[in-house]
Amino acid sequence: MKKKKSMLMLLSAMMIVTLGLSACSGNNGGNNEPSPAASNAGASEKPSEAPPEEEEPTEITIMLPLNIAETPPDTIKTELEKLTNTKLTYQFFPADTYEEKLNASFATGALPQVTYLKNQATFIRFKEAIRDNQFWEIGPYLGEFENLSKMKESILNNTKVDGKLYSLYIGRPLARQGLIYRKDWADNLGLSAPQTTEDLFAMAKAFTEDDPDKDGNDNTVGLADRNDLIYGAFKTLSSFFGTPNNFGVKDGQILPEFMFPEYIETMDYMKSLRDAGYMNQDFAATSKTDQVNLFQSGEAGLYIGSMQDVNSLYNNLVKNVPTAEVATHNKIVKPGGTFGIWAIPGYNNVVLFPKSAIKDEAELKKILAFFDKMMTPEVANLMYWGIEGTHYSVVEGQAKASDDSDKVEREVKGYKDSVIGEPETNGQLQGFHDLQARIDAEKFIIENEAAAIHDPTAPLDSVTFTEQGQELQKIITDATYQYMYGQLDKAGFEKAVETWKERGGQKIIDEFTAAYNASK
């Protein structure tokens, strides 16, 4: 009896040990093995039958971020292969963890021939590797391709590394930021579009307190924001206050935005909005999904961000509140200020060509030829809008997306975000819109260009910024939230700025200033 018991004991102990150990192995955040989720390759690997052609189709493997949940089906890919005489393998990875995947693939030399990055910040971080000669310099070849040579010189300049071009860019309008608000609420309360930041504040207040939906319940809030200081409301608001974009020039020095008084003003503004309860209280922990839900459920009435979001916001909002109306607006200034809006450097992502995957010039040229074809209206439209008649129709010379937006999103969105150039250069159709707010938005986006606040450091370089910029930014991001939540006062925030300077920020300032003066 006794023996049996101790045997049982031993067995259970062994089981525990193995359980414990296997649990350990599951959570090794520290090592470089790609996580199982990251190593699952794109699902669209099945090559489709290419029609017999004289020239062998070029085989190209492409890695890119995916902004929707599901990997798109092969509908578009099959057409694309026919048009470009290629055999494509698309490896889609979720955008949320794309940087991780990039780093892991890069570390193991597994980047495919065509590698999309995620955004400008990733690009900045890859500069070191680019300088280390890991990617093909494509500048000299562009001239050989009729369509590629149409790409905008000014934007190409923004993407150069040490004066050499390594990448193709995915073009985006300079400044899409602005305000989206509930027009029906404003009308109910007799408010017009806000002209100043004070009007905006008053609107948030009225939307919260004056029962804008007239249902007799205190169930509304002004602004819906999220935990993103850049693409959320904060940066756009800071532009309204006249804060520079990332860096500004003051007394011949390049200083970061948070050393300007306008940045503090913006924080104060957000703080008073939150303290008064005119925005969602937990915005520092709110995801984009939750933020969007606040607006779409008819709870919040203001959304500050990309004005192009208005379509999806509106479409989902009317499902909940059939009588809802929305409008967009851009020109908001602080009293006595002039209108300005932060701008991106004309692109939101780039494509790189790793040397580890592309063996020689001939192969590179074949791949560039594919991108050259992507810059023709036929291919650009296919990738951006889908198949005519299925995903879009042409109305008045513009592309009108099909009403089945789920289908369009599922089948086209994955490819849409990878089209290089912009409508002016790749000849893709402009979008047709029937929602007034969106038509306005497109108009405002063009207006914004004239008032764009550019980042003076976009064409400049700072080694410290490349290496530590992001890590240091965390200090400021945390301090900014803490200030807005009242955990830090002005002195505390300034102390955080000092910390930033000490840990390498001062070097960033010096390096950028030197580069700035040298470029003048």
Place this chain on the structure above:
Amino acid sequence: MELTAEPQIAPPKSKTSSELKKRIWKNKLLYVMAIPGILFFILFKYVPMYGLVISLQDFKPYEGISGSDWVGFEHFKRLFTEPEFLNILTNTLILFGMNLIFFFPIPIILALMLNEVRIAIFKRLVQTLVYIPHFMSWVIIVSISYVMLTMDGGIINELIAKFGGEKVNFLLSPEWFRPMYIVQVIWREAGWGTIIYLAAIAAIDPGLYEAARIDGAGRFRQIWHITLPAIRSVIIVLLILKIGDVLELGFEHVYLLLNSMNRGVGEIIDTYVYTAGLQQGQFSYSTAIGFFKSFIGLILVMAANWLAKRMGEEGVY
């Protein structure tokens, strides 16, 4: 054959080795069964350890381990002089301590309680209900908490407000981070943790209880004098293993809870490794941190094991 080998006169050393061979031969099936496990450890635990050398290098992915420059203990120096380091280590240790004090005893208590339940169906129902959360991912647990705790219409804050209280900023305040963490851990893992204890309790000889009852011991006496001593070694083994996991506080869980407001108390070694290593591509530095973490874990396990042995228990090795 074996028998003929036995009587040979040989120096003691070779005698023991031949004895060893014999024993291995005798238990050959057991050894064969162990092969997959051994292979697993070699392939997935020992071979990757080679990668640890990059913590002593200025590792450049495209150069590989052989091509990167050696920098000695540079990364460790950086780690120990990093102003954030002390804070991160303290956070990690505090969360670990809380885990040990608040979480560890709960499955034991729960198992003892379940063991006393008489109606079998009720017992099984409760048992199933308390382990269901284990099968939900942290993302779900954290999202549920978010929905319940948010100040923008979360049910708990609404209740507090209804009873005239001041809304509490659970999600964004440093004070609430740790309680929130530990409650979530208990919620998800407590039920699961009872399985092993229940198994150990089931193995106790019922005769002991009968004898105790005849001697007039009540329920609490029985628990105290029979159940607890009987599962003591299981508790000790689990405790030692738990201590080995010191720094495994659940990266995913903490990462999901982190935000700008609670980073001061919430950043632990794992999340720091993730941001520094995978997001910012500082492979060598994050390997150094991971190395350091495992090292602390090893020391703690050895200490705990030593302590267990001194207290007359068996320990894990």
